[in-house]
Every structure is written in C-alpha cells, then in structure tokens.
Amino acid sequence: MEPFDYAKAVALIKAPFPSGTVQKRGDNGRAYIPNQVYTDRVEAATGSQWSREIKEVEINIPHGFVKVVARVTIGEHYRDGIGFSEIETDQNGKRKSVSNKVDQAFAEAVREALDTWQIGWKDLAPFYKETKDWGSNPALRYLLESAPGCGSYDPGLQSRGMVAHNCIFSGCGKQLSRDEWDFLGLIPSLNREKMVYCFLHIPSHIKKKAPADVIAKYEDRINRHQS
Ligand SMILES: [Zn+2]
Secondary structure, eight states: OOOOOHHHHHHHHHSOOOTTOOEEOTTTOOEEOOHHHHHHHHHHHHTTOEEEEEEEEEEETTTTEEEEEEEEEETTEEEEEEEEEEOOBOTTSOBOOSHHHHHHHHHHHHHHHHHTTTTTHHHHGGGSOSTTSGGGOGGGTHHHHOOGGGGOOOHHHHHTTEEEEEOOSTTTOOEEEHHHHHHHHTSTTOOTTTOOOOGGGSOHHHHTTSOHHHHHHHHHHHHHHHO
C-alpha cells in the first residue's frame, strides 16, 4: 500500500465541489454544504484514512443544551471542533429526547473540525462576500479568484495532447486531455478555470448544456483516444 500522502489528501479536501452543492437554509437563507457531502469528500480524498471521535460530551439539562467536542484525524494530524444543540421542551415543559441532540452536536463539531482544513471554503466564499462576511476579507480573496493552473500550458504536456488541468471530481484528479479541456470551453457560461472535469465526471446537468452535436462529437473523440 502506498504511504498516506497528507498534502495530497488536503488538496483534494479543499478542492471546489460541483456547482449546485451549496444549499440555502430554510430558516435564515444562509449558504451551507450538507454534512453528507463533506463526509463523502473526506472519505474519497483520504481513501478512508480518517477518523472522527467524541472527546467530550456535556449534557446540560438546567440550561437546555448539549455540547460535544469532536476530534477528526487525517493521517497523523488532528483537529478538534465544538458543536452545540439546544434541548427543546414540549408543551408540558418536558425535555424531549437528548440522544439525537448529541448526534446533532457531534455533526456540528465534526463540521467545525473539518472547516479548519478549509473544506468548502472556495464554494462558500462567493456567498459571504458582504463587507461583514469572511469571504470579503482581502486576505482570503484568492478563494474567489483561485483557478487551478490558471490556464498555463506546459509545452511538454501539450505535445502529448494533455493540458495542465486536473479533474476536480473527488478521488479522480486525472489530467485532462486537450479534447476534454476544449469540450469544457464549449459549455455555455461554464468557468472552466474553476469547473475542471474530465469528460467522465462532468455533472450531467452541466454536460447537457452543450449542444447535442458537440457532445456526440467529443464523446466519439474522447472514447477513441482512451481505448
Ligand atoms: Zn474525473
């Protein structure tokens, strides 16, 4: 088995998610990414070489909250996060079950811990651009501009029909062929500096924006090159 490559795993963790991943909360409209998406990303990025554990639980009945400290370990590195959830009471003033509150606080704590590896930052930054929000901070502006590879071509790669862009689909990372890169350029309103996908991993709702004859042509070409 290959030795665990922490830097590579973290780079994959931070990579942008497919468009449509960010959702808006029903109550306050804040942008967020579902926990399952994070779990799936970390699973794929680390090849399951990560763990999460509860370090501390406080169930505070008088003040009606549950607090959980969670530790996430990736390779040899760990980060702790804290999560809270409120214990609600029913109409009769009786405490509702706390067991799912522990789960909720744990999920939040794991999310907080993962956040320190900048998971989802590139996706969430555009939603937090107001002056009061973190995404507008000049020190983090690169999150809004960062374009993997910035379109730079390595002549050596070009002669082999490859470009200096890698698929951002979690767990893929395949270097794109010139055909694949050109295809991304033909999808209307797609920023291919950000949405870098190999042909196989282009989310279908994006792929189908390309004209049908273009899709057919590239499907044919790309299959021919790969077989
Ligand atoms: Zn791919």
